[in-house]
Amino acid sequence: xxxxxxxxxxxxxxxxxxxxxxxxxxxxxxxxxxxxxxxxxxxxxxxxxxxxxxxxxxxxxxxxxxxxxxxxxxxxxxxxxxxxxxxxxxxxxxxxxxxxxxxxxxxxxxxxxxxxxxxxxxxxxxxxxxxxxxxxxxxxxxxxxxxxxxxxxxxxxxxxxxxxxxxxxxxxxxxxxxxxxxxxxxxxxxxxxxxxxxxxxxxxxxxxxxxxxxxxxxxxxxxxxxxxxxxxxxxxxxxxxxxxxxxxxxxxxxxxxxxxxxxxxxxxxxxxxxxxxxxxxxxxxxxxxxxxxxxxxxxxxxxxxxxxxxxxxxxxxxxxxxxxxxxxxxxxxxxxxxxxxxxxxxxxxxxxxxxxxxxxxxxxxxxxxxxxxxxxxxxxxxxxxxxxxxxxxxxxxxxxxxxxxxxxxxxxxxxxxxxxxxxxxxxxxxxxxxxxxxxxxxxxxxxxxxxxxxxxxxxxxxxxxxxxxxxxxxxxxxxxxxxxxxxxxx
Amino acid sequence: xxxxxxxxxxxxxxxxxxxxxxxxxxxxxxxxxxxxxxxxxxxxxxxxxxxxxxxxxxxxxxxxxxxxxxxxxxxxxxxxxxxxxxxxxxxxxxxxxxxxxx
Numbered sequence: 001x002x003x004x005x006x007x008x009x010x011x012x013x014x015x016x017x018x019x020x021x022x023x024x025x026x027x028x029x030x031x032x033x034x035x036x037x038x039x040x041x042x043x044x045x046x047x048x049x050x051x052x053x054x055x056x057x058x059x060x061x062x063x064x065x066x067x068x069x070x071x072x073x074x075x076x077x078x079x080x081x082x083x084x085x086x087x088x089x090x091x092x093x094x095x096x097x098x099x100x101x102x103x104x105x106x107x108x109x110x111x112x113x114x115x116x117x118x119x120x121x122x123x124x125x126x127x128x129x130x131x132x133x134x135x136x137x138x139x140x141x142x143x144x145x146x147x148x149x150x151x152x153x154x155x156x157x158x159x160x161x162x163x164x165x166x167x168x169x170x171x172x173x174x175x176x177x178x179x180x181x182x183x184x185x186x187x188x189x190x191x192x193x194x195x196x197x198x199x200x201x202x203x204x205x206x207x208x209x210x211x212x213x214x215x216x217x218x219x220x221x222x223x224x225x226x227x228x229x230x231x232x233x234x235x236x237x238x239x240x241x242x243x244x245x246x247x248x249x250x251x252x253x254x255x256x257x258x259x260x261x262x263x264x265x266x267x268x269x270x271x272x273x274x275x276x277x278x279x280x281x282x283x284x285x286x287x288x289x290x291x292x293x294x295x296x297x298x299x300x301x302x303x304x305x306x307x308x309x310x311x312x313x314x315x316x317x318x319x320x321x322x323x324x325x326x327x328x329x330x331x332x333x334x335x336x337x338x339x340x341x342x343x344x345x346x347x348x349x350x351x352x353x354x355x356x357x358x359x360x361x362x363x364x365x366x367x368x369x370x371x372x373x374x375x376x377x378x379x380x381x382x383x384x385x386x387x388x389x390x391x392x393x394x395x396x397x398x399x400x401x402x403x404x405x406x407x408x409x410x411x412x413x414x415x416x417x418x419x420x421x422x423x424x425x426x427x428x429x430x431x432x433x434x435x436x437x438x439x440x441x442x443x444x445x446x447x448x449x450x451x452x453x454x455x456x457x458x459x460x461x462x463x464x465x466x467x468x469x470x471x472x473x474x475x476x477x478x479x480x481x482x483x484x485x486x487x488x489x490x
Numbered sequence: 491x492x493x494x495x496x497x498x499x500x501x502x503x504x505x506x507x508x509x510x511x512x513x514x515x516x517x518x519x520x521x522x523x524x525x526x527x528x529x530x531x532x533x534x535x536x537x538x539x540x541x542x543x544x545x546x547x548x549x550x551x552x553x554x555x556x557x558x559x560x561x562x563x564x565x566x567x568x569x570x571x572x573x574x575x576x577x578x579x580x581x582x583x584x585x586x587x588x589x590x591x592x
Contacts, residue, residue: 133553134549134552134553134556137553137556137557137560138556138560141560141563141564145563145564145567148567148571149567149570152571152574155574157578158578158579158589159589159590161571161574161575161577161578161579162575162578162579162587162588162589162590163590164571164574165517165571165572165574165575165584165587166587166590168564168567168568168571169511169517169520169584172524172564172568173508173511173524173527176507176524176527176528176531177508177527179527179528179531179557180504180527180530180531180534182531183531183534183535183538183553184534186534186535186538186549186550186553187534187537187538187542190538190542190543190547191543191549192549192553240590241590241591244590245590
């Protein structure tokens, strides 16, 4: 395999370098902004993200269909990485726009807030492209450490501090366990490079130097770290508490971007490292993951049923969506991979949209409980209609994009012959309708004590339509153009 | 001293760390448990680097150095969060930090 050396790699590393430059500029600009109510730092970070997006697109046209190994094999630049980079930039931009609307963020700490958001995006970029055990761990820790701080960003709020505390306790143990698993894997193969690991493992397994059980232990330890990032059972305990306590824009960010980056790491790690026939024969990790996926969606959906707090409800719903996504990950087929990537795009729009409505309602009513959604259809008809679309899409009701996403996932699962998993997934979709419908019932069939309508300005509706329109049309477009099959992992 | 000696020691360290995290009723002790876990990983990497990979390959030792750096960063963030918890709740016992549940 030909590696690019450090000097040659810098050109291809431009998006990440831009993120670092803008994160530093945000901190410096913050020192010179006298008026604490001004949004200059937020606009600068948005400019930074746009520059990053342009650089990413430029590089993607430059490398076309080939793929490059940068920094002596530390990170890999291919279509898969570029897909996730674009997805993550979109998610971070949406988070910054939500933060501008949200009234939670402490005005004195804006500079740190936006600089941390850019830093966490950098970590996620690296997560989506790292191909070396060291790089995997460093990128995971970069994302984790910054997320802990962002979750606890509301310094005056006990809920937020508690969320950060629970997040870091679970997170530190999970990543420590993952590092232990990585060290075992390093010991088995004597190399940190994923491609070399994938070549070495079948040889040492065949030679009897290591046993399948040893490899299974290493994989389970590593899954602790990855499973915690994508909030899969049994490493999901932190997520409802963290999602409820963190500021709403950060909750939206964690539930979409952090999960997407976790899936990028998961897919690259298992698809490039452990797909060889010789490994699957001795350790059938895909069956293990299928069980984890079934448990994740079931437990997430059942726990969501009695929730009264919409943020917490969406947290459990996001756990169950992690389960659906994982369903595609166990298949080891190109269809499964395409289905996951398409579902992540759909999930980005519908989940961020739902959280944006939560931000708007929380600003107006000061509460995140389902009661505050009563009579929303008369008080703010357009917002209620948008929420209806997001919730129907999250359930998977046609013609919204969520339906097409789930359809691709289920057909991929059935195509592989795992009927039991598809059946559990379908049953879970039915269960999820119940708790999403509770919000819809509150919005459309119950009346509020307060009659005055919410007032939103035009830019709010513009931002809302950015999420509504893709949620309606992206699924139909995918049928016409089939773009979800075109991204492959190299 | 063979590779097995180091692996046994690091497995013991790892288990002690998990044990401390699960049983201690003080946030600082939990942090110490986490440090034990991370140090057991570093020991593993250095041992593998000495016994498994060829002598000119120092990948394992470099990973261990990064592990130390990340453990320090994690400790700094953890202590800052413990400080925030102490300000809000007047205690750093995890069982008293329980406003979020359900």
